[in-house]
Amino acid sequence: VFGRDINLILVLNNLSSDRKTVKVDMSASTILYTRRTVTEILKATTSVELGSKQGKHIRVKIPYAHYGKYLTTDKRIQVTALCEVMRTHGLKLLVEKTIILEDTNIIIKVPRRIVKNKAATLEISYANPLPEPVSRCVLLVTLMNQQVKINLARLAPRERSKIYFEFTPRRSGPLQLQVDFSCDKFSHVKGFVTIAVAPS
Numbered sequence: 001v002f003g004r005d006i007n008l009i010l011v012l013n014n015l016s017s018d019r020k021t022v023k024v025d026m027s028a029s030t031i032l033y034t035r036r037t038v039t040e041i042l043k044a045t046t047s048v049e050l051g052s053k054q055g056k057h058i059r060v061k062i063p064y065a066h067y068g069k070y071l072t073t074d075k076r077i078q079v080t081a082l083c084e085v086m087r088t089h090g091l092k093l094l095v096e097k098t099i100i101l102e103d104t105n106i107i108i109k110v111p112r113r114i115v116k117n118k119a120a121t122l123e124i125s126y127a128n129p130l131p132e133p134v135s136r137c138v139l140l141v142t143l144m145n146q147q148v149k150i151n152l153a154r155l156a157p158r159e160r161s162k163i164y165f166e167f168t169p170r171r172s173g174p175l176q177l178q179v180d181f182s183c184d185k186f187s188h189v190k191g192f193v194t195i196a197v198a199p200s
Contacts (some may be wrong), residue, residue: 002075002101002186003129003158006062010081010095014050021086022048028062028079030070031098035078039070042079064131073188075101103129106179106191116172116200124191125162126181128155134183142178143167155183172199 014020028042041062048056060079067077077099085091109123124141128134137152144167155161169175179191 002103003064005064008060010058012048013055017052020050023084023086025082026060028077031076031078032072033074038072041066041070103189106181108191108193110195114195115198116169119166119168122165123162124165124179127160130185131157133157134185137183140180141165169197172197
């Protein structure tokens with residue numbers, strides 16, 4: 001989840017009956033959806049001794065403080081581990097993993113029944129997933145081809161808040177509601193809901 005530390009485990013298994021020494025070069029970078037590297041955020045080297053048929057786990061932690069300011073709106077991190085088996089003729093294995101961080105969830109609560117030409121109130125709740133405060137928060141609500149911009153108060157670390165949004169549907173049938181939430185430290189967190197409007 002975006003705003004939390006990332007904990008990973010690299011699992012190494014020695015499938016042979018010989019002892020092995022494996023050198024592991026770990027790296028992690030923030031990337032775009034095109035896989036283009038933006039910034040390297042982790043680099044570490046370790047050596048692991050594996051006995052006959054033995055498996056070992058290497059724990060890797062990427063704190064939010066290391067990746068937060070380097071993420072793009074794609075919120076992707078590429079982690080690679082280059083594992084080299086020593087005393088062999090350059091036997092190497094590359095393990096790659098792309099992590100897409102989950103955004104803070106926007107929760108939209110809709111009344112059970114919404115009727116054409118009658119006012120209805122929605123509850124929109126939003127959160128700061130970060131371990132630091134955020135300011136300049138804006139909610140863009142798009143409904144019935146109209147966009148409303150709502151400036152919000154600053155949010156404390158990990159704080160959740162809510163607003164109430166009133167509207168009157170002018171026709172029956174399905175309506176699409178889109179919410180876009182941005183702050184000074186992240187942008188374009190989206191929420192969607194389809195609202196069924198009953199005839200009056």
